[in-house]
Every structure is written in structure tokens, then in C-alpha cells.
Amino acid sequence: MDPDTVAKAFVDHYYSTFDTNRATLATLYQDTSMLTFEGQKILGSANIVAKLTTLPFQQCKHMITTVDCQPSGPSGGMLVFVSGNLQISGEQHALKFSQMFHLMPTLSSFYVLNDIFRLNYA
Template identity: 30%
Template sequence: MVDQPLWEHIGSSFVSHYYHMFDNDRSQLGSIYIDASCLTWEGQQFQGKRAIVEKLTVSLSVYLLLCSKVTHNSQVSDCSSMRSSCIFGQQVAPQKQGFSENSDYSLPFTKIAHSITAQDHQPTPDCCILSMVVGQLKADDDPIMGFHQSFILKNINDAWVCTNDMFRLAIHNFG
């Protein structure tokens, strides 16, 4: 038996749970977030369980469909001008993008699958866990895309929740 550190065990269990839910029923992802949780998704910031789940269930589907059309020679758009503030203790509404406030979960693809290339976990000075995932995802028959995601996990009332979540597709302006 390998003596696996506690944070490795908790981190890898979380990662497995997260992507399993993501690939099978994203509407259940709210169970891992709290109202103080922040998601930065391709440069856009959201706070709170509801705003995050809404983003992950509706907007992400549309975005990935669009990204699958992007070649690696294309310039990644600068989303900074669309960012909203993300302050603890302040509920920030999802951004106005036509679909981000829509709770209709009908998706433009029928399935999505994540494949994890590597994952790392570390304890933080404040007894949280930092997890970083590098992997690939595939939506329906669209091209495989690399992605990068980081989480901070915190134990609150004997349960581990995700307080911070950052996601980026690995799309560079090669050349």
C-alpha cells in the first residue's frame, strides 16, 4: 500500500467526482459549491452556487461548440472587458450574454467527456487543498481540445467544498 497523503486522497477523489458529474449530469454540480465560491471561466467571473451551475450547464455548452470551430491560428478573444467583479460576501449576477440567465438545460451537444492527463494536489497554509488538472475534452464528434482547471477545496462543517474554480481551454496563438 502506498502511503498517500490526505490532501492527495481528498484532491483526487474530488477531481474524479467532479468530472464524473460534469460528464453525466452537470446540473448536480451545485452540490460542490457554496455561495462564496468563485468560478473564472475563460476569463469570465461568476460567484455563488446558482450563477456557477447556470454557467456550467448552459453557457459552457454553447461556448465549447463555438470553440470547436476555432483553429489554433486564431487569436483568442480578450474577455477582460466582459468580466464582472467577484467579491466574497457579495452575490454577483451572471453576465448578460443572452443565454447565461436562461435556466433551460437543453444542450447543443448530446455528450461531453473529459480525459485527465495529469492532476496535482497540495495543502495550503490555511488548511485548504489546491488542485490543478490538465486534460482534454471532447464534445460529441467535435475535435479534442486541451483544457486546464484549478480548484481550491476547503473543509466547512466537515464537508469539502470548492471555493475557487478556474477553467481555461488550452488555445494559444501559435506562430
């Protein structure tokens, strides 16, 4: 698969998992993974998923606008840059967001080494 196809498949998988069962995102991170969520830095799969599962909303839906990807250098990683809208249950307006992932290869797939999320306030 070419990198753009891999990136698109990852993004579809990530957000559909986020929107249906956030706790299972744990399998996509490892102990060295980092999330920066609205400026807050969180290290390791367990802490990351603890953060994501305790966000102050229960139901949400991510709608993706753009997905860009590039190889990240000699370690065989891939950078994935996403923009889109986040509709939170009970909120009238969707929130614009941008997020980047640094995917690193495993034997058969990828894990998320770096994850940075920001809402794009108006």
C-alpha cells in the same frame, strides 16, 4: 486519506458528475464560490451551475492527464491543479484544458471556493 488521494477522488467525482449531470455540481459550490471560465467571472453556486449547464454543448467527456495538489495554508484548504482533454460530442478533436480548484473544508467534506478554467488552444 492523504491529500493526493483526496484530490484524485475529488477530481474523479467532479468530472464524472460534469459529464453525466452537470446540474448536480451545485452541491459542490457555495454562495461565496467563484468560477472564472475562459476569463468570465461568476459568483455563487446558482450562477456557476447556470453557466455550466448552458455551455453550448450537451455531451462531453473529460479525460484527465495530470492532478497535482498542495495544502493552501492555515485555513485547511487544498489546491488541486488539473490538466486534461475535453471531448465534446460531435467535435473531431479533443480540446486541451487546465483547471484549478481551491477546496475548503466543511464538517465532513470539502466545497469548491475557487475554480478557474482555461482551454489551452494550440
